[in-house]
Amino acid sequence: MRAGGLGCYRKDAGHSVKIIWVCGHQGQASCFNSKGYCIQAYASKLASLNEKLIGIKVGDFCYVKDGLVLGQLLGNRFTVTLRGVTADSEHTIKAAADALGKRGFINYFGLQRFGSGSVPTHNIGAALLRGEWKTAVSMILDPREGDILMMFLIQKDVIAIAREYYKESKDIDGTLRRMPRHLVAERAV
Incomplete structure (x- = not known):
């Protein structure tokens, strides 16, 4: 979420900044989904924020015992497009692509x-x-x-x-x- 959007989310939900958390840090120019959690909040109250927020939607709520921590999502998932790749053989490109697919970066x-x-x-x-x-x-x-x-x-x-x-x-x-x-x-x- 954009920092301004998350601040608005916290303010409109009637909570202090310290009790609404997200599980990662995203850039301002990205479009993404992120898990987050609130302490002692009702899903219905959070869902009502969708009427007020611009460019942010919240949903898929559930009640849990423990919250999330930074990095718990084990990294971001996104698509990388490589153009103009040159190598000494098709095998080299395939091996590199396979390694990237298996291990990421x-x-x-x-x-x-x-x-x-x-x-x-x-x-x-x-x-x-x-x-x-x-x-x-x-x-x-x-x-x-x-x-x-x-x-x-x-x-x-x-x-x-x-x-x-x-x-x-x-x-x-x-x-x-x-x-x-x-x-x-x-x-x-």
Whole structure:
């Protein structure tokens, strides 16, 4: 949701900003669906927002015991169109397309809200483009001072301990075993 739209949603629903959450951060120029949750809210009251909101629709409500956390959706799903691809053989293109289809990719190359933490993802992307693999991995796994995204993560103590472990040991496998499953970018290393 656009930030302004979500703010309107929260205000019209009569709730404080802290009790309506979404499970991801999307760009302002995108069209998407996102799961979210409200604490102590009635579906009928939320559904009535559709009459007031422009460019946003809410629905598919259910009542649950536990809320969502950032990253729980295990990444976005979207279509990528590649044009003008050249390679030494059809086999190379097919193998690359199959790998992309099976494993996907993490977009480290754009200025995006996901990069609003203390280490913006476009800096990680730049390190990857330069072939600086260790630098990129450290940017992903090192401890992060003042990372605003940590405020929203339920297991922030577990994450901080895993990052400290990486800083001290440089043991990637051990670090990833300590990372919560919903940290998709870190676990993709």
